Amino acid sequence: IAGIPDTMDLQDLAARDGKQLHEQVPPYRWSVTRADLKKLRILVQEFVADGRMVPTQRDRFDATDGIIGPCIHTVNQQLIKPITARAGGMSWALMLHPEGLPCDLFVTHCWREGIYEFIDKVLNSWPGRARHAYCCMLSNPQTSDIANLISSPSTSPFARALRASSYMLVVPNQQCSIYSRIWCAYEAFLAYSDSKLIFTATAPVLDLRREVSYVVMTIVGVFVVGVAVAAHFEIDESGRLAGVDTHSDFLGGGVAALACFLQIPPAVLRASSPATRTMAYVSGIISAVYLALTGRIAAEMCARNGLFGNFTSRCLIDAFLGVGLCIGSATMEADRLWLIRAQQEASQLLTGYTGRLRDASASKEEDKEKILEELIASGMENDVDSAVQVLLHSGVSSPMLRTAVANAGKLEQASYWNVSMIVVKWTHWVYLALYCILSRAEAHWHLTEIGHCDSTYVARACMDPVDRLTCGSLTNYCRSPLEGSDVSLAFLGLFEVVAWLISFIACGRDKRGFAAAALIRILGIAALLILFPALLLFHVDIYNNIAGLGALFFGFGPVTLILSIAGPGRTSRVPLIGPLIVKFLMFRASCQWRPEEVKLQETGSMPAGGGTEATRCRSLGEEKAIACSSS
Secondary structure (H helix, E strand, O other): OHHHHHOOOOOOOOOOHHHHHHOOOOOOHHOOHHHHHHHHHHHHHHHOOOOOOOOOOOOOOOOOOOOOOHHHHHHHHHHHHHHHHHHHHOOOOHHHOOOOOOEEEEEEEEOOOOOHHHHHHHHHHOOOOOEEEEEEEOOOOOOOOHHHHHOOOHHHHHHHHHHHHHHEEOOOOOOOOEEEEHHHHHHHHHHHHHEEEEOOOOOOOOHHHHHHHHHHHHHHHHHHHHHHOOOOOOOOOOOOOOOOOOOOHHHHHHHHHHHHHHHHHHOEEEEEEEEEEEHHHHHHHHHHHHHHHHHHHHHHHHHOOOOOOOOOHHHHHHHHHHHHHHHHHHHHHHHHHHHHHHHHHHHHHHOOOOOOOOHOOOOHHHHHHHHHHHHHHHHHHHHHHHHHHHHHHOOEEHHHHHHHHHOOOOOOOOOOOOOOHHHHHHHHHHHHHHHHHHHHHHHHHHHHHHOOOOHHHHHHOOOOOOHHHHHHHHHHHOOOHHOEEEEEEEHHHOOOOOOOOHHHHOOOOOHHHHHHHHHHHHHHHHHHHHHHHHHHHHHOOOOOOOOOOOOHHHHHHHHHHHHHHHHHHHHHHHOOHHHHHHHHHHHOOOOOOOOHHHHOHHHHHHOOOOOOOOOOOOOOOOOOOOOOOOO
């Protein structure tokens, strides 16, 4: 840590006048960085390992535990206070950065969590645009008179730092809801008053890489076997398996079935259900078979014709879709684990929370009286309670989401979105557009190469009254590909898919879940219902289905893009249909989201308030022991 030698010889710290430093540097600059938190975690681990941090009657932590760790109170008493006192009495933040750092992120927590748990959640949920964070245990001078520092809530360092920040990160813990503590409730009031973006911190999923790697290894194994089997198939000149119409019924039907298959788990099944995990493996196997087949065809066609010509590029597009389906299948397992984690954090926020901030407890009744007096005088008590409820159910609370909830009703886990569905549906969108463009371009190139677009040949073919179909095909494909209406629609679709991706990346956390739902439930379902039934039942190829492409790229595509950009707040304001659209897009099956019933499982954590003595922080005999200040 800056200012602390690598040898951990804390005697070498340069002493400063901490009181004077805090008078010179305003509270909104009492901040730390991500690197500071990472190094603090290492320092605590070293203190525990060499016996400089030991369990107490209040906190009987296990020295071998690397997940929860000592309570914040223990870290404050045995590490932060001694070191900062020796350095001059300033806060940990100003000890590291005497000039101060502007606050972008305000971290709210209640000191009941373990230090490892706290740091891991903050680092895992740190907003990409934030650089410095205000955290009370590190930002306030713990060796000074904290009671005097926070005697006036509205002018306290908490309030001044929160007003300067852009985000507020809520850190749940396994002991109690942070909103059962009055100072955390007050911070929620300030964040609501200043229209801050409030979101819940989530811990990293411990077994994420291992679980996803199992799915990936399954996909790779099936793909290798599939390639070996497909190597014995013969490929004709048009890129089809000899005797099998792979470009229409087989491949088209497989893609449609798999797309429907992938939509089932996130929409219907309980996230922790074994069926959801099984679905990831089954869809991964189907995707791997599809990729092995299309990859074999594409490789053979490229060897014969290069990257373009005689349907080669269309075969490459089929393989591109296979890659997207495999990635989507692999990320289904990650989605399942992330959703379980989000459910756990919501459950932790509910533990001991009555639904009213006025019921929160305080270490000092005087603090509670002052805060409640300000809260009641503002006339926003019910609004703040509602804002907290939005956070509990949606994972994020912002002016936009609060507007949507007011107009459309409760939006459960609105901030959550499926990576697998984004990958699959975005790949589908690109596939449909490129399939139309390349199919027409290759058909035009092929007919021109063999001389069938020569005017004499076309005229002779059209004079034959028996072969009307050939005449129509030549007339259609011998003209410039850019003249085709299907190509124009496809280019519009490409523009839409790029614009959607840009808007999705650029939008805030409170809009991404809505944008993802628009892509999946409007454009994705429309493609399945419009294009693939025509392909399977009536053998109408995608690029010949002008009506279907028009509905998709000229109708559902723009609607998806507009809704994604507008977000749930603006959409919900549209008279009559707005709230219905929001409900349709954000609806989740009732069995999927029950934060008050969630039990921690499969990820190495314990139930809220549960666990063994060795792996959780305890507060013995003190129901109101630790507030968000160290007072």
